[in-house]
Amino acid sequence: MGQIASRLKEPLHTAGSVAEIITGSRKRKRNDTDHVNHEETQTDIHTPKKKRLLTTTQYIYQTLFKDEKNADISVMALGKVWHLHKVYLCQSPYFNSMFNGSWRETFQDFISIEIMDSKITLDSLQAVFGSLYSDEIEIEPSSVIPVLATATLFQLERIIDKCTEVMIETTNAETAVLYYETSCQYGNNLVKQTTFEWLLLNLLSLYNKQIKHLKLISTELLTALVSSPNLYVMQTEFSLYTLLRTWLYTRIFPNFEPDENKPDDLQIPQNFFAKRKDSCPFLLTEDGLTYIEPFNALRLEYLICHHMDMKFVFGDNIIPKKWLFYHVQNHWNTILKIDHSHEPGPQNEDEAVFNKNSMRCGRTLMEPGYQKWRWTGFNFGLDLILISDQRVLSIRRHHRAEHERLLSVQTKRQFMVKVSVSSINSQRQRTFCQQTEIKSLSLEKNEEVQLLTMDPKLVHPLLISVNLLVHHPNKMSEQEKFVESLKDKLNLSIPISEIGGDETDLLFGRDLRHQEQQTE
Template sequence: RKKLKSTSKYIYQTLFLNGENSDIKICALGEEWNLHKIYLCQSGYFSSMFSGSWKESNMNVIELEIPDQNIDIEALQVAFGSLYRDDVLIKPSRVVALLAAACMLQLDGLIQQCGETMKETINAKTVCGYYNSAGTYGLDSVKKKCLEWLLNNLMTHQSVELFKELSINLMKQLISSSNLFVMQVEMDVYTALKKWMFLQLVPSWNGSLKQLLAEADAWFAKRRKDFEEEMAFLESEQGSAFLPVFSHLRLQYIISDLASARIVERDALIPS
């Protein structure tokens, strides 16, 4: 005997993928979906559209404007499909695009699921992208979790890619926090900031983490020599944007160590 397909699989296959008995066509990003108003009404976006005085409320073909660059066809496919099935498998690499689509279509359950997936997959590669997306789409709990991850791992899990992605505003937030986890001494924070600032200024640099400090030192030294300026780098036009971040360094802990004080003096990054 043939086993009957489960109802939800049957609904997904027959109604969503095959579009049987469709009473509405949705067009977006050059793609078309043959769907059903009764299923679309689970979305706040379509529910308002069909019930209200929108001109679309009686139309059978609807052209969707997609103003958000993060939304692509694949994200819309998954978002529409989620209306016809109970569970959605979300890949971390796709979660931001799907979140964008879920927010536009006002699919609260899917938004929540995207948030959970993000929280479970925060790492050095995803944390900055997730932090920015969580800010854009109002997922405060994800933003908070990303911030916690950065505070715990910034100093211990340094990476070239992470330094490139960390914005000035976010770095300022981390350095000014009393919860920043520092393994050794304040000088380590200074050194990390120097490497980070170099990568913000020269994002095309593609060496390894091992080479990064020497490379940063050489770059700032060459700049000092070329410009022959008396002022500290952070007072220059190029460096002024970074001053708010460095101003949160606890310099008293650095200068109290002679070797560290000499390095800071030699670097001439910080105004004396």
């Protein structure tokens, strides 16, 4: 009996364990892990589940524009049809006028737009239509011109402003001329001003060797640049003349593509004009008349200040010798007046007179430190040296006894000067500019005066532009009178053969040819 009882204990105990497990009445020790898991479970139960949804703008763009749902108007342009919505299109004054006036299209659900502007593309239409369904638009520099053209057509000022920002930020050697011409076409004055100022700063620094960019510059744009007193003429006026000579050659031979690594290629334009057989100055030939204006904008009196400059200018026979002889005569007359009558020099000339007649010269300072330089050429007996030291820019009237017969012996010489200093970024955009007012100075021999103290914001490399007026300016030259009368006649479409009298002789260089024949 006792044995039976002992045998029954085990199965009863086992049964009791199962029951306890089922009912949960059996107690067990709780550890920290069980507590944490319990809390996490409770947290998961009571935390709301978040599901990322499209924003309203994203939904509108995807559903109404991309998927074209519930469209009430179809627009065809450049052979493609967009299924759109009038309520969104009416953000554009172009479409708003179309759908809310007495036009035929007002009551149609299909319209066709004839695109006359070749700059507008399918991609730019897609981007601009899509922008009406969104509050933002991404514009790549490579597509900014088509987008601007499209936004201008549909009168979308918000997109035009965005294009303006992109163009200003990406103005560089590759884009400057293209952006300028585009801004003129679409009336974007801010881009026009920005790119023009960029070209004033960089024309002589870059385009004298980068022919592929130089050849893109139109006659009108180049004339405006050459005429500007704010042009940074790196070195002297002769540097500007050589750039014009190369530009002129690219107009005659548009396929000219020199290898920038071969210096001889850059001499091809000079060799062409120097070896030309015709004794008539090129600008006075029928092929050259179109290009008179940028050469006329040169300050020719500063092309005869150095014997090598004169040699090349006369040898090229691009500019009429009669124009140059006029300046040679005035130059010599001015030297004599300064030497014999002790003419004091210009003081307080009108700003417009100074800007038109001053000598433009410039230099690049790659790094800080003591530097001094002069620009070569006979400057009416006034040897002026620029000095940069400890961020101070000064000018000195240099006078050495051994060169006294070449220099002005006057105790004091008066002249006027203006200086502009700019620092640039990697795209050669101006980051900071400091300039002086027009200063009237009177210097004794070897006297030095400070022009400006450079602002700490100026960071090297620095581009320095100096305008100097050291003699009283002359009146309008025969060259300017001739060009003005010629422009009037050409604007009236008068045939060259009918331009009679002295103008015909000057135009075809008959007087010069006659003189040369007499000499021979």
